[in-house]
Amino acid sequence: MRYYQIGGEAGPRVVLRTADAVYDLTAVKPGVDSFGSLAAAASITDQSLDEVADRLAADAPTRSESDVETPETPIWAEEVWAAGVTYEISGEAREAESGRPDIYYDVYDGERPEVFFKATPSRLVGPGGAVGIRADSEWDVPEPELGVVLYEGDIVGYTVGNDVSSRSIEGENSLYLPQAKVYDRCCSIGPCVRSAASLDDPHDLEMSMRIERDGETMYDDATSTGEMVRSVEELVDCYTAHNAVPERAVLLTGTSLVPDDDFTLREGDDVRIEIEEVGVLSNTVTEV
Known part of the structure; x- marks a missing residue:
């Protein structure tokens, strides 16, 4: 599973790309707007990244493949x-x-x-x-x-x-x-x-x-x-x-x-x- 950071008028968003589709995880949980916040959610709930993402993706709207063709830096590494x-x-x-x-x-x-x-x-x-x-x-x-x-x-x-x-x-x-x-x-x-x-x-x-x-x-x-x-x-x-x-x-x-x-x-x-x-x-x- 691949995680991308994208921008735009709606603000920063983290999206999940699978073999089937691109899912806007931030649309489901606005607080999950970066890979870092997704990792924090996984840590707090004692789940894996992919488990958290799967739950969000179940309710997430899909995005176009073109949205991940020009992504931003995927993680704000300190x-x-x-x-x-x-x-x-x-x-x-x-x-x-x-x-x-x-x-x-x-x-x-x-x-x-x-x-x-x-x-x-x-x-x-x-x-x-x-x-x-x-x-x-x-x-x-x-x-x-x-x-x-x-x-x-x-x-x-x-x-x-x-x-x-x-x-x-x-x-x-x-x-x-x-x-x-x-x-x-x-x-x-x-x-x-x-x-x-x-x-x-x-x-x-x-x-x-x-x-x-x-x-x-x-x-x-x-x-x-x-x-x-x-x-x-x-x-x-x-x-x-x-x-x-x-x-x-x-x-x-x-x-x-x-x-x-x-x-x-x-x-x-x-x-x-x-x-x-x-x-x-x-x-x-x-x-x-």
Whole structure:
């Protein structure tokens, strides 16, 4: 089951998309006008997200499929965090940018994952928005990732994420990682939240990314989340342990698709990321 956030003259609304129809849940309960409020209702009533949604959908009016073609950011995440070097290719890419492979392969093979802060709501971009590349960076790439949606530290769903990064800044010095990762428009998520209960296996999903520039395909490749060396649960445990976790958070689980070293994003590029059974996240690129 997929949950979308939409706007319009009637105000913010959360809608449920099933194989049969699109249901306006907010029309039944005006207080349920976001994924966060739906998750809160499930928590208060000790039910699953899908159980609450099913009850609302029974009385909900349907919407057109076109209403979810241009959705808003699906969850107002108070924090977005990310994991690094969870795929072998990510370690190889960081070796290429820095020339210091040991610290990255130590993470890939190590007991403790790399988990770092990525974005606040003010730095987050939704579907169709423009992700940013830093004006002081010479080498920038999108990073397609499976996003884990958390409510009070518990896994409630999945989304698609784009962890935009400056490889030139990080490659200059590993201690520059926060500047390479955290800046205006540095991250996008969407187009929806797929409920955890309705997804069979987050570790067996095809993930693809295509980058287009002036109508020309600059990059097009696919992989599987099965290539991830760590489990979703392991990464979440690392993030939540000894940490003050907000009510609503998203944890990106690492990148598995890396363009060639001679590629860098440019303003006006279009980035399309698709994760099987979750959705398609599309963004343009702007300089910040």
